[in-house]
Amino acid sequence: MKNIRNILNSRFKRNGNFFMQLHKILGFKPKNLKYFKKAFTHRSMNIKDSKGNAVNYERLEFLGDAMLSAVIASHLYLEVPSGDEGYLTKMRSKVVSREHLNELGKELKLIDLVESKIPPGQFGDNIHGNLFEALVGAIFLDRGYKHCEKFIYNRIITPHVDIERLEGKVISYKSLLIEWCQKEKKTFNYNVYDDTGIDEVKHFSVKLSIDDKVVAKARATSKKKAEEKASKRAFFVFQNKISKML
Template identity: 70%
Template sequence: MRRLLNKIRKNSRSQEDGIFFEKISKILGFQPKELKYYQKAFTHRSANKVDENGNPFNYERLEFLGDAMLGSVIAAHLYNEVPSGDEGYLTKMRSKIVSREHLNELGRDFNLLQFVDSKVNSSQFGENIHGNLFEAFIGAIYLDKGFSYCEKFIQNKIIKQYVDIAKLEGKVISYKSLIIEWCQKEKTPFAFDFIEDNGQEGQKYFSVKLSIDNKIIAKARATSKKKAEEKVAQRAYFVFQEKITKK
C-alpha cells in the first residue's frame, strides 16, 4: 500500500512539474534546463521548505540576484543608447525602469502569481509580491542558463517592450523626492507634519500636511506615513507644476 501511495504521489508530482514546465517555457521563450531554480523562484517564505542540506529556501535570495541582473543589463542598455547622458541622468533613468511600480507591473503582466507556492492566501500578499517574484524569476534564469540568456531575455521581453526612454524622461517616480529637490534648489523651507488618525474605519491612518514657505499647501491621509507623504507631495506638485517643470 505504501509503495502504491508513493507511486501515486510521484506521478502526481511529475504531472504538476510537466504543466509548470510548459507554462514557464512559454513565458521564457526557451526550455529551462533546471526546473528547480524556477520552482524556488516562486516559493514563498510561508511554505517553510528546506533544501537537501536542511537550509530553508524561498524566493528572497533569488530576488536579490535578479535585482542585480536587471540593474546591470539596463545600465549597459542606457549607457549605449544615451551617449549624451551623464551619471546623474543614467542613474535616474535606471531607477525609473527598475522602480517598484514598474517591476510590479511586469510581474502582473507575466502573471507570475499563479505559480506561487505558499501557505498564505494570495489575498494577504502586498502589492509588491508581483515585483519580488519578477526579480526572483530573473535570478532563476541567470542560474539556469547563464548571463547571456538572462541578458537576452531582459532585452527582448522587457527593454524592447516596456522601455521607452522619451516617455520615461517625463515620468515621476517619487513626488516627495521631486518636491524636496525643488524646495532645496529654490532655498524654500518645507515641512511634512503628521498626526495619527484613527478615523471611523477602525484602522490606523496617518494624516499629513505639507507646508512650503510656511504656508500649508496640501493635506492627505493614508494607511502608512510613506503613502501619506507621497500623496500629499503629489497634490503639492500639481499646485507648483508650472514652476517645477519650468526649464
C-alpha cells in the same frame, strides 16, 4: 504501491503545469526547474535544504536585481552616448523602479505561481516586483547571461524603455518636491498622524505644508504612502514650476 503511484502522478502533473506556465512566460524551455521552484517559494513555507539554508526567493531577488541593473545600464550606456553618470543613473532607476517592477510582475501574473502559506490577498504590492527579480535571477542560474539578457530585452527594454518618455517620468514625487523646495529655498513639512477612521486596516494621514501653508493632504495605509500621495497632489499644484527641473 497505488498510493505511491498517485503521489508521483500528482507531482508530475504539478511540475508539468508549472513547466508549461514558465515556458509561456519565459519564451524558452527551462532546463532545471529547481531554480524556478525556489523563485516562487515564499519564506512562509519554511523550507530548508540539507545544509539548513532557507529555500525561498529572497536570495534570487538579490541576484535578479543585479542582473537587471547590469543589462539596463549597458543598454543606456550604448543608447545615450551623451548621458553623464548622473543622467544614466537616474534613467536606470526609472526603468527598474519598484513601481515598474510591480507592474511587470502583475502583467505576467507571477503571483499565481507562488507557493505560500499566506493567502494571496494578504500580500503587499511589492511581492509582484520581488517575484520578477527572483525570476530573472533564476533565469541567469538556469541558462546564463545571454538568455537573461534576452528576457530583459523582451519584457522590459523593447516594450517599455523609451528614452524621451522616461526623461519626463517621476519616480518619487516626494523626492522631486523636496529637491524643488531646497532649490527654491522654500520650507516644507510633512505632518503625519494616525488616522482614527473606521477602517479595519490602520491608516495614516498627512498634511504637507510649504512655507507654512498647507498645500496638500492625503491618507494611506503607511506613512510612506501617505507622504508620497500628498507630494503627488502638491506636485500638480506647482507643476509648471517644478517641471522645469525635469
